[in-house]
Amino acid sequence: MKRPVLTYMLALGSAFHSRTSEGCALNDDDVLVVHGGTPLKGEIRVRGAKNLVSKAMVAALLADSPSTLFDVPAISDVDIVRGLLELHGVRTSIDKDRSLRMDPTNVVTAGVDEINVHAGSSRIPILLCGPLLHRLGSAYIPDLGGCNIGGRPIDFHIDALRKFGAVVEKLPDGMHLTAPQRLQGIKYTLDYPSVGSTEQILLTAVMAEGVTELRNAAVEPEIIDLICILQKMGAIIKVNTDRVIEIEGVDRLSGYRHRPVPDRIETGSWAAAALATHGEVFVRGARQVDMMTFLNVYRTIGGAFDVDDSPGGGIRFWHPGGELSPAALETDVHPGLMTDWQQPLVVALTQARGLSIVHETVYERRFGYTAELRQMGANIQLYRDCLGGTPCRWGRRNFLHSAVIAGPSKLHAADLQIPDLRAGFSHLIAALAAEGTSRVFGVDRFITRGYEDFDAKLAGLGANVERP
Template sequence: MLIVHGGTPLKGEIRVRGAKNLVSKAMVAAVLGETPSTLYDVPQISDVGIVSGLLRVHGVEVTSGHDQSLHFDTSKVEAAGVDEINIHAGSSRIPILLCGPLLHRLGRAFIPDLGGCNIGGRPIDFHLNALREFGAVVDKTPGGLEITAPEGLKGIQYRLDYPSVGATEQVLLAAVRAEGTTELRNAAIEPEIIDLICVLQKMGAIIKVHTNRVIEITGVERLHGYSHRPIPDRIEAGSWASAALATQGEVFVRGARQADMMTFLNVFRSIGGEYEVNDSPVDGGIRFWHPGGPLKPVALETDVHPGLMTDWQQPLVVALTQAQGLSIMHETVYERRFGYTQELRAMGANIELYSECLGGTPCRWGRRNFLHSAVIAGPSKLHAADLQIPDLRAGFSHLIAALAAEGTSRVYGVDRYITRGYENFEAKLAALGANVERPGAAL
């Protein structure tokens, strides 16, 4: 639990490191290489610890270095026992991405039951269908999935029904050492996907990114290690920017990069926020602030890149509770991502949910009664409440709401969720002047 004394604008500077959604995938990619790899600027988050544990039980030596780097010695990759792997079952959805690398290195992989945030259906059918096309054999067992490749993996022609980030990563990690050429259509092209392609290219892969979401991979027999500094975490940067807006504060996010956040920056300015980009290669970043006066209502829709990222939705909704008028947020990526609004309504936010598509972007669950559109009427005077965090991104949004509210809130589930994706967030809150404390600790 975290005790939050709200009503104080956040002001100061914090730093974001490598993107959570790239770092964990780059760690998995290291298994494909037969020589060591080094990943720099790795955030100290629980997801990194989970993936490190998964790699270690498969024989990878993971060591920490300077500049928050991780070094991976993959010379002794080995099969892990079911009990060892199951220690991590339910903690992360990363294990499914180990399939391709382990099939190439060992010829088999065991994948336990998968965890992750409860924000809607994220079926692994995309992953399993693709692996079967490559030639893998998938057998269900009581504890998970046993996957083998009796004749190795072969290149395929494959089209995703939806440009899923996870499925695109799966195909990339399986195709780079598969025999022949793989053509993936309707692929995800998020910045983290492009950065993963950069990692694989450094390892010796041959990958072409064509127009219209087409990626072509020519399989190679062997890959070597890499040395890579990941793109900064654009989700965390957007979260702190939204916190500055909601609390009428000013936050300099060191490390944030304009090129990865163009869609967010347009939305931020449309709402009435201001920002300034510092392109210094040493200490650059983006300064976000509330310029005073009323915020403006907007109509927004989440979408795959280059659309508005679904992980920016929750913190932006908190900020929109302070805008003057009616705002709309149409969620088109995950069907159950508005569960967190119940807590916001308990704090005084005026938010109504609808199953209709309140926007022009097609979504996959129209007329299926999922509450995936929100209308936010503001400004709302938020008051303190006891908050139970349901998932990672919603959890940080609850924290923002507590910081913006009058009075003292108690936020539960901090260590289970927020630490998965936000490095040293309590120290960062302190650096921004937030008045927060752990029970029994001194202010």
């Protein structure tokens, strides 16, 4: 493994091991000072979607020849997966134009101690199970990490892998899986159209013997793009109506060349920042087809946008003046309102006149970040009831999963501790919109997981920020 990647991974693993469920203590070495009140104006560019790129990298393990993934963002999640691949013998290199080449010709079993360096740094390792079982007949998975936004149990991953024929042994620090025989196709119905479980079954079924039928599957754009990659590799996958996916297992897969879908989460984050700060941001690389649900909400609230469909185009977002309008929003799986758009939109809704209602149906603890917004002057009340059109799986349970936002609220500066990736960007938007100087802690630890060249993009948009 290249020394810079290994050094980075050791440091990152240590950082995540020191994390508590409530976040990290304030660390003056990881802080961004934000002087609020300046509208964001300018242009930024989005690359391949974080939620696709890491899974595309895992898919490369299935091939018997090299793969090339273009437009890969320079984010820490990519470094984490790259480190995991290199531990398993995959040779990787990345060009200055962010084209990542992965050669899995000589996949090997990684040492348990080496893999445990990654424990807690990401939830990606669980997705390596299927590819490693196909390539090596065994896999070791460390304890998983990820943002503390609600339960994301791996039971369904393990249940599905067992049904495929894997033998799972629980160890003190992780799990050891073996495939005594070739994995077999299965019929599987998900209780909920989870993205992670759909990815797990896709990555396992493509080389399992026979046909796999997956019902109630996730159909997010990143899932469809992963299916496109697997099809390029030689997989046979049919996406039917009513969330049914059929996968016919094949004996071998070859490498791919692929340009991923642009990051729709980052696009929505900068769009919300433009609205909350009364600014104007052109997001180069954004695509309308991926953003249609978001764009409807954006327009309903009072934001304006313009789509440039030319090659190298994007979407321009801006605040057109006047007051923003309140809205009733409900997050859902695709094609509903993406849960990762909820947090930045809530910050924008604190500036709307009237009462807005947001019902979170995907993650039960995703409103934890609102405590800091209330500290800054936002009027947000949380409820355990389903304040949406239909009851959800969190209804009648002890989860604060609905929010009522009364606005407009004059936000004022505060010291903010980032609890997770998407909440961190929302805290930053609030700091940019607030009066006075805020200190935002945890930027390097969390935001760089999903946002490329973060400081440079802020500077390019005219944000008045500094590192102490």
